[in-house]
Amino acid sequence: DTEVTQTPKHLVMGMTNKKSLKCEQHMGHRAMYWYKQKAKKPPELMFVYSYEKLSINESVPSRFSPECPNSSLLNLHLHALQPEDSALYLCASSKRDSLNTEAFFGQGTRLTVV
């Protein structure tokens, strides 16, 4: 199984809503990532979790709150988002015990903030 599964595939939310994006992998990877991708732009790193601990936060606004409840799951909690936060949110995972290995990406959640 080389899949990273993200749910939901599409999400429309209002600026006062609270929602969560979910990501799951069963490859035994111990590093998991959240990326944000705007149209016609490259993915931009948001957060890195290593062995279930947050290791990198790329100065992301606090309205985005990541959580890694166990080694297979990664969540991104959303609250009070702005329309400019509309984007494709990508989750990825990679082996942590072996640096410089490929990161596997999910298909993303297309988020629209209205």
Add this chain to the structure above:
Amino acid sequence: GESVGLHLPTLSVQEGDNSIINCAYSNSASDYFIWYKQESGKGPQFIIDIRSNMDKRQGQRVTVLLNKTVKHLSLQIAATQPGDSAVYFCAENSGGSNYKLTFGKGTLLTVNP
């Protein structure tokens, strides 16, 4: 041909031709590089990787070349097929032991039948 400007760089080729996609990376300390293919509405898909102690690596129909002197990476696709049409990103591990993948701006490859 290839064009770079305010929009996503594009490369248009005929089916069966070879394609070369270029990438300039930013961090001279980066030690690992990956090429990803992203089709419309999908996540990035791994194509090939290369470590900084190598200057060339070959896969099935693809070759990656690394020139550390000028911080340049290229992806060569042999006998390009319509299914190769996608956006191609190079990514570098610029975080050392933190394994932080940073993506380049991407190139849109269009293969004409």
